[in-house]
Amino acid sequence: AQSVAQPEDQVNVAEGNPLTVKCTYSVSGNPYLFWYVQYPNRGLQFLLKYITGDNLVKGSYGFEAEFNKSQTSFHLKKPSALVSDSALYFCAVRDDTGTASKLTFGTGTRLQVTL
């Protein structure tokens, strides 16, 4: 089965600084990778995905993610963090089960951006 790991429970960043939220994956075959964000008391919102093509994927709200095959990583990045980016971030991988697919999520990383 496919899996992703998010090694950090929490990441703290000062506003205006660059941020990185880490994700590594373990898949057989080509990986289909996703990042989602969950704001307090809200559902998950899709940020970006990697299926194929350029290793640098641009997404919503100024976020981007870098796919690195040799390091089996898909880290989420933003050049300049905002306080409003504070939320819970989930990395996910598409796991094909016969005719259907499901998303397998990481354990989440809480991003805290302070002034």
Added chain:
Amino acid sequence: DTAVSQTPKYLVTQMGNDKSIKCEQNLGHDTMYWYKQDSKKFLKIMFSYNNKELIINETVPNRFSPKSPDKAHLNLHINSLELGDSAVYFCASSQGASGGAGQFFGPGTRLTVL
């Protein structure tokens, strides 16, 4: 317009009761999902329906029974509720069973079993 909606938003009930959560999507998607998020925020898929057909059924107690009356709706019925069922339940939808375009999530239903 709300893309994926769930009712109720909060549900507090006693152990042993039976309850239902409803989900509707107006995105025209053909695939819908139920996820459970526990107190540690761990998110795990429970069920998936494609065109009203059950295509994913994870290891979930048979007290949980999903029902999809049409492509736009996926309801979750839970019998004989237990304390461990307390969690936030998220509905999601996607176009295609592959989910390659990403899934759209509802706001969640916080279930508390007393």
